[in-house]
Structure formats: structure tokens, C-alpha cells
Amino acid sequence: xxxxxxxKELTMGAELFRVKEPKAQSRKAMFSKVNASLVIVLAVMVVxxxxxxxxxSFMSNLEIHQYPPLFLPKNWRFDNYSYTLTVFPFGRYFxxxxxxxxxxxxxxxxxxxxxxxxxARLEFPGKKFWFTLxxxxxxxxxxxxxxxIFMAWSSVGLSNSYIxxxxxAFLGGGGLNIFLIRQFMMTIPREMDEAAYIDGATHxxxxxxxxxxxxxxxxxxxxxLTFILYWNxxxxxxxxxxxxxxxxxxxxxxxxxxxxxxxxxxxxVASTMSILPSVFIYxxxxxxxxxxxxxxxxx
Amino acid sequence: xxxxxRGRTTLTAYLLLTPAIIGFxxxxxxxxxxxxxxxxxxxxxxxxxxYIGLENYRAIFTTDFYxxxxxxxxxxxxxxxxxxxxxxxxxxALMLNQKKIPGRGLxxxxxxxxxxxxxxxxxxxxxxxxxxxxxxxxxxxxxLGGNKIQWLQDERFAMxxxxxxxxxxxxxxxxxxxxxxxxxxxxxxxxxxxxxxNFWHKFRxxxxxxxxxxxxxxxxxxxxxxxxxxxxxxxxxxxxxxxSTLLMVYLIYREGFMRNNFGHASALSLLFFLFVAVLTVLxxxxxxxxxxxxxx
Numbered sequence: 001x002x003x004x005x006x007x008k009e010l011t012m013g014a015e016l017f018r019v020k021e022p023k024a025q026s027r028k029a030m031f032s033k034v035n036a037s038l039v040i041v042l043a044v045m046v047v048x049x050x051x052x053x054x055x056x057s058f059m060s061n062l063e064i065h066q067y068p069p070l071f072l073p074k075n076w077r078f079d080n081y082s083y084t085l086t087v088f089p090f091g092r093y094f095x096x097x098x099x100x101x102x103x104x105x106x107x108x109x110x111x112x113x114x115x116x117x118x119x120a121r122l123e124f125p126g127k128k129f130w131f132t133l134x135x136x137x138x139x140x141x142x143x144x145x146x147x148x149i150f151m152a153w154s155s156v157g158l159s160n161s162y163i164x165x166x167x168x169a170f171l172g173g174g175g176l177n178i179f180l181i182r183q184f185m186m187t188i189p190r191e192m193d194e195a196a197y198i199d200g201a202t203h204x205x206x207x208x209x210x211x212x213x214x215x216x217x218x219x220x221x222x223x224x225l226t227f228i229l230y231w232n233x234x235x236x237x238x239x240x241x242x243x244x245x246x247x248x249x250x251x252x253x254x255x256x257x258x259x260x261x262x263x264x265x266x267x268x269v270a271s272t273m274s275i276l277p278s279v280f281i282y283x284x285x286x287x288x289x290x291x292x293x294x295x296x297x298x299x
Numbered sequence: 300x301x302x303x304x305r306g307r308t309t310l311t312a313y314l315l316l317t318p319a320i321i322g323f324x325x326x327x328x329x330x331x332x333x334x335x336x337x338x339x340x341x342x343x344x345x346x347x348x349x350y351i352g353l354e355n356y357r358a359i360f361t362t363d364f365y366x367x368x369x370x371x372x373x374x375x376x377x378x379x380x381x382x383x384x385x386x387x388x389x390x391x392a393l394m395l396n397q398k399k400i401p402g403r404g405l406x407x408x409x410x411x412x413x414x415x416x417x418x419x420x421x422x423x424x425x426x427x428x429x430x431x432x433x434x435x436x437x438x439x440x441x442x443l444g445g446n447k448i449q450w451l452q453d454e455r456f457a458m459x460x461x462x463x464x465x466x467x468x469x470x471x472x473x474x475x476x477x478x479x480x481x482x483x484x485x486x487x488x489x490x491x492x493x494x495x496x497n498f499w500h501k502f503r504x505x506x507x508x509x510x511x512x513x514x515x516x517x518x519x520x521x522x523x524x525x526x527x528x529x530x531x532x533x534x535x536x537x538x539x540x541x542x543s544t545l546l547m548v549y550l551i552y553r554e555g556f557m558r559n560n561f562g563h564a565s566a567l568s569l570l571f572f573l574f575v576a577v578l579t580v581l582x583x584x585x586x587x588x589x590x591x592x593x594x595x
Contacts, residue, residue: 032399053424111318124312137327143548144568148333171322232417275416282415297475
């Protein structure tokens with residue numbers, strides 16, 4: 001309400017301004033136009049690499065190696081895709097990646113909700129200690145632990161499987177996720193769960209039936225960001241998966257690039273196919289992505 | 300009665316925290332001990348390790364020239380990427396935040412897109428654009444009358460080339476800054492306008508001071524994240540030419556998993572861990588002092 005009043009006053013102010021200074025106003029219009037055109041030019045530059053990838057995926061190797069570069073293929077070679085699929089079994093890599101990303105997303109959502117609930121709602125000795133430790137330890141650079149963790153998995157014979165990639169998702173779910181979910185839970189009045197508690201609900205009832213349904217948007221955000229993180233991960237699969245038919249998309253693409261180093265049309269087809277699922281998920285869940293990113297950057 | 304419910308709450312709390320506590324023990328605490336332990340050996344994974352004391356550390360600081368090159372490369376990558384990303388993202392966010400930008404949401408999604416796709420996919424197309432004989436960058440350069448450059452094979456250009464790609468990927472910062480800019484109260488900006496102030500005055504006296512905590516916070520978190528860069532070195536340059544892009548995490552990966560020098564790689568890991576950990580603790584313990592939000 002207050003906001004609307006302010007806006008009204010503002011426009012009135014601007015009108016006064018316009019009457020007084022017509023020159024300044026036209027300079028401002030000019031400024032807006034230049035600014036808008038610059039935004040478009042920049043956006044075209046940002047999209048260019050994607051355009052270049054897709055355009056190359058429809059060319060012959062000869063056309064790709066033409067100089068000066070062709071802007072668009074002369075003949076659109078749609079059969080590049082069916083050819084590439086015979087040497088780059090995308091469907092299999094897609095399923096492999098899903099096999100890792102879906103359980104991981106589920107694990108992160110489950111265990112970070114459990115931890116978030118504990119830190120948001122329960123009072124117990126050692127709370128501050130564990131909160132600092134759990135949140136703080138997950139800020140640590142994960143890459144430095146890869147060797148001992150690899151050794152540990154290797155000593156139980158699981159270093160060549162998906163287990164080492166999925167299990168960590170079930171062990172806490174990441175400090176940032178716990179923190180985000182906890183923040184949202186704390187916005188829900190405690191009286192609500194106290195009432196449920198008196199009615200005989202358990203902590204799990206309160207968490208799963210009362211609180212989590214109320215903070216669905218942040219769960220979707222955490223879920224999507226986690227999914228994309230696991231979907232795009234390269235280092236984990238490089239360490240733990242060796243057989244080609246078990247590769248994830250990113251890993252298969254990296255290997256394909258080094259193995260088929262000169263067949264650029266196939267590499268471009270493989271790259272195009274590999275980025276498509278992420279692009280698709282992003283455009284579907286855009287709202288949640290944007291919110292999640294804003295939360296991580298403004299907290 | 301009261302005591303019993305308290306005891307039960309404590310039990311419930313620890314049950315619910317069990318996954319996180321196990322995670323802390325097995326994914327952070329024990330691995331740190333493991334890294335320390337392995338770093339004191341010459342383990343290659345093939346035969347039982349010998350205890351060699353601080354030999355790995357001595358080697359790192361004296362004979363191992365990879366380490367020094369990697370420190371330089373990692374720091375220039377992190378600082379360079381962070382600086383250019385912040386400048387680029389903040390500029391774009393400012394531009395998107397002007398009035399009369401039609402379809403702001405659409406532009407924002409386009410700028411954000413490079414952040415979401417697998418970085419290996421982007422690296423591949425960028426490596427083709429950087430290709431010295433057929434790539435678009437050299438084509439543009441030749442149109443401007445310049446000579447062809449070996450973007451990724453020349454040690455003067457490899458790091459800037461990678462940084463440019465990383466900057467392109469920093470659309471997440473645009474989204475963050477844009478959200479921050481939209482929370483700058485309009486009344487303040489209009490007040491400057493009414494007093495006859497122009498864009499620069501508004502920026503200098505309102506927008507920038509109000510945004511500086513957000514910028515600073517994202518500057519520091521970006522540095523911490525970029526210190527851990529891996530894929531650009533792995534996919535574009537293999538750490539070369541002449542180690543100019545030998546990022547630390549790539550070096551650890553290479554020593555550990557491609558050359559099986561687990562002892563040496565663990566010593567590198569521990570040094571890197573200490574460096575990043577100290578920086579992180581510093582950032583997050585001091586963050587209360589410099590993050591300010593209206594209404595808090």
C-alpha cells in the first residue's frame with residue numbers, strides 16, 4: 001500500500017521533471033535506447049557459443065573446417081545425429097547419469113531436511129557445536145579429500161561403482177542446503193507444530209506432513225540445483241567409473257572428445273545432445289533456479 | 300517428567316542428525332586424517348606404503364616446480380576469473396535494471412544459461428572457437444587486421460582465454476546482482492533525479508554504496524569457488540602450455556589418479572586445504588561485519 005503511494009508520488013515527480021527539462025528527458029530516452037541495444041548485442045554474444053555448437057552439429061567436417069567460417073551449413077546434415085548415436089550411445093549415458101542424479105537428489109532432500117528440522121526446531125545439548133561443524137565442514141574444498149575417500153571405497157571393493165557417487169548425498173546433504181531449508185522452516189510459527197505435537201503427532205509427522213509441504217518451493221529449488229550439480233559433475237565419474245558403458249554424459253563427452261579428436265561434427269553433435277537436458281530442465285524450472293541462486297548470493 | 304521428554308528430544312535430535320554426523324566423520328574428519336597420513340608416505344597404490352616423513356613436503360617446496368607454477372596459475376585463475384566475472388555481471392545487471400528494458404526476464408535467462416549447462420560441453424565449443432586455424436576468434440582478429448593467435452597453446456593467452464570462458468559462465472552473479480539492484484529503494488534514486496542528478500550520480504551515491512556488501516560477499520565466495528577450478532584445465536589445456544593453466548585441483552588429480560603418486564598428491568591436498576580453509580574461515584567469521592541489509 002505504502003509502496004503504491006510512493007510510486008504515485010514518483011511518477012508525479014518525474015512528470016514535473018519532464019515539464020521542466022525537455023532536453024534532459026530526450027537524452028534519457030536516448031540513453032534507454034542505447035542501453036537496450038547494448039543488452040541485445042551482449043545477449044547475442046552470450047548465446048553465440050550455443051549457436052555455434054548447434055550449427056556445427058549439422059555440418060560436414062569439410063564445412064566445419066572451412067575458412068573463413070561458414071555462418072550456417074550449406075546442406076543441413078541431419079544424419080550427423082544418427083551417425084553420432086552409433087559411436088556415442090547417448091541414451092545409455094543419459095540413463096547412467098539419471099541413475100546417479102535421481103537418488104542423489106532424493107538423498108540430499110531427505111537428509112538435509114532431517115538436519116534442518118533438528119537445527120530449526122529441537123533444543124539439545126551440543127546443538128551449536130554440531131551446527132557449526134556440519135555447516136562449516138561442507139564449505140571445505142571437497143577436492144582435497146578425494147584421495148583418502150577413494151582409498152576407503154577401494155578397500156571395500158566399491159571404487160568402481162556408482163555407490164561412491166551416490167552415498168555422500170545421503171550423508172547430510174550439504175551445508176548450504178541444510179542452511180536454506182532451516183531458514184525457511186524458521187519462518188513457520190512454532191505454535192503450529194506444538195499444536196500438532198499435543199494432538200499426538202511425532203517429530204517425523206510434523207516434519208513430513210506439516211513443515212515440508214509448507215516449504216515446497218525451497219525444496220524444489222534445492223532439488224533442482226542438486227540435480228543439475230550431479231548431472232553436470234565431471235570429476236566424480238572420472239575417478240569412480242572406468243567402463244565406457246557405465247559413463248555419465250559429461251564423462252562420456254570428455255572421453256569422446258579425446259578419443260574422436262578430429263571428427264568435429266560428431267563431437268559437436270555429442271556436445272549439443274549433452275547440454276540439451278540441462279537446458280530443458282533449466283527452462284522448465286527457471287523460476288526456482290533464479291530464486292535459489294539469489295538465495296545463495298544474498299544470504 | 301520434564302527431564303524424560305528432554306532426554307527423548309535429545310535422542311530424537313541425534314537420530315535425525317545421524318546422517319549428517321556420519322557424513323562429517325567419513326567425508327571430512329577422517330579424510331583429513333587420511334590426507335595427513337598418506338602425505339607422509341610414498342604410496343603409489345601398488346605396493347605397501349613406506350613412511351618417509353616430511354619428504355613429500357620437502358620435495359614440494361624445493362624440487363617440485365609444478366607446485367610453484369600451480370600456485371601462480373591457481374591464484375591468477377581465481378583472482379582473474381572473479382574480477383572479470385564481477386565486473387561483467389555487475390555491468391550487465393545494471394543494464395538490465397534500467398527502466399524500459401523490454402522482456403527483462405528473457406534476457407536474464409539467456410545470460411544465466413551458460414551457468415547451467417555441463418561445463419565440459421561449453422569447454423568443447425569454446426576450444427573450437429579458440430582453434431587457431433578455423434576458429435571464430437582468429438577470424439574476428441583477422442577482420443580487424445591482426446595476426447592469428449594460438450589462444451590455448453600460447454602461454455601468454457591460455458589463461459586469459461580460459462578466464463574469458465569462465466566469465467561467460469558467470470550468469471549466476473548477474474541474477475544475484477539484479478535481485479540486489481531491484482531491492483535498492485526507488486525513492487532514493489528518484490530523489491537524486493529530482494535534484495537533477497544523472498545516471499552517474501545515482502550510481503556513485505546510491506546504487507554502488509548499497510550494493511557494495513553484496514558485491515564484496517560474492518567476490519569472496521567466488522574466489523573460494525574459483526580456487527577449486529578443475530574442468531577448464533582438464534578439458535581445454537591439460538594444465539599447459541608450460542604449466543600456465545595448471546590449476547591446483549587438476550594437479551592433485553593428475554598426481555593422484557593419472558600418475559598414482561598418492562603420497563605426493565596428498566601433501567599437495569593438505570597444503571591446498573589449509574590455504575582454502577583459512578581463507579574460508581576468515582571470510583565467514585568476518586562476514587557479519589561487512590554484510591549489511593536494510594531492515595536488519
